[in-house]
Amino acid sequence: MRAAVSRGVGQIVIEELPDPRPRAGEVRVRLVSSGICHTDVSVLAGHLPSPRPIVLGHEGAGIVDEVGPGVDHFAVGDHVICSIITSCHSCFQCQRGEYVLCERAVGFSGTMLDGTTRLESAGEDVHTLFCQGSFAEYAVVPASAAVRIRPDAPLEKLAGLGCAWSTGLGAAIVRAEVRPGSSVVVIGAGGVGLATMMGARAMGATSVIAVDLAEHKLARAEELGLATHTLSVSGEDAVAAIRELTGGRGADYGFDAVGARGTLETALQGIRPGGLAVAIGVMDAAVTATSDLFAFLMQKQLTGTYAGSIIPQRDIPAFVDLYMDGRLPLDSIIDATYALDDVPKALDQLAANEITKGVVLL
Ligand SMILES: [Zn+2]
Numbered sequence: 001m002r003a004a005v006s007r008g009v010g011q012i013v014i015e016e017l018p019d020p021r022p023r024a025g026e027v028r029v030r031l032v033s034s035g036i037c038h039t040d041v042s043v044l045a046g047h048l049p050s051p052r053p054i055v056l057g058h059e060g061a062g063i064v065d066e067v068g069p070g071v072d073h074f075a076v077g078d079h080v081i082c083s084i085i086t087s088c089h090s091c092f093q094c095q096r097g098e099y100v101l102c103e104r105a106v107g108f109s110g111t112m113l114d115g116t117t118r119l120e121s122a123g124e125d126v127h128t129l130f131c132q133g134s135f136a137e138y139a140v141v142p143a144s145a146a147v148r149i150r151p152d153a154p155l156e157k158l159a160g161l162g163c164a165w166s167t168g169l170g171a172a173i174v175r176a177e178v179r180p181g182s183s184v185v186v187i188g189a190g191g192v193g194l195a196t197m198m199g200a201r202a203m204g205a206t207s208v209i210a211v212d213l214a215e216h217k218l219a220r221a222e223e224l225g226l227a228t229h230t231l232s233v234s235g236e237d238a239v240a241a242i243r244e245l246t247g248g249r250g251a252d253y254g255f256d257a258v259g260a261r262g263t264l265e266t267a268l269q270g271i272r273p274g275g276l277a278v279a280i281g282v283m284d285a286a287v288t289a290t291s292d293l294f295a296f297l298m299q300k301q302l303t304g305t306y307a308g309s310i311i312p313q314r315d316i317p318a319f320v321d322l323y324m325d326g327r328l329p330l331d332s333i334i335d336a337t338y339a340l341d342d343v344p345k346a347l348d349q350l351a352a353n354e355i356t357k358g359v360v361l362l
């Protein structure tokens, strides 16, 4: 099969690799599309450590074409979204239903759940990002990370549900449970931020304030009908503007979809007493945030979410149903499509902020 392989920091080329085969508890997916996520850019650039060689891509959508031993709930022909949530379903956290916190998660190891790889090149192990490596014609994934969706849903449009969109939707719908009629501020109008706004709107938020320094991203949030107000300022200026838009009080909810220095502070300072701030993203593991304690005496709440805190098998099919019903127009977020050969260019364009959400059609 053909796959986009990175053999060093900043380096990625399309190569021919032997087709992978599923082992026990796994399925092989013939990929139809793959979303392109900022994490792919960060791994390529070496900002997130990962072994090489590695096939990048972790938002796969496709059709099951081989079922490994011991997998009885998938059949050849099933349509699936490949989630980044690769939970074991047996550890302490999984037994409590906290699948996104699975203690056996593979992280950036580039291996499958058993610590081995499914791809090789001239006798050398080739890793896959988040048990997927979806910039390829095939991906072998743990059956626990494959989520069956209805067959009439367009696989070429919904790959983003594997990571970025589920993270944004889940932050608003699952983690924060945004209440109807509420006001929401979202820091960051990229792929995750737009999905957060869409989730908040679907829950009935009537005021959505998008904050970003890139004017074209704010314009898009407005065009898509997601943001009711946009602010191209940061820090104290952003907090003052948010208060002005919310009766001097602050928003009910504040989401930080950026995770840069100062952005979580803006979300926390931008919410009202008793409001909820949610950390969704982090740009760099070294970023820290501080707050005065008075904010918490005023009963502000601060939490975070990993991957939208979703239960993939429960929530992704629900998001797909809402999409099919026209209530989550996720494909409107896509602003570029690519062939597999164009993956290096696509990653460059995402790194340069030229696109919001790209999709590779396989
Ligand atoms: Zn687990």
Ligand SMILES: [Zn+2]
Residues within 6 Å of the ligand: 037, 038, 039, 040, 058, 163, 164
């Ligand atoms: Zn991602």
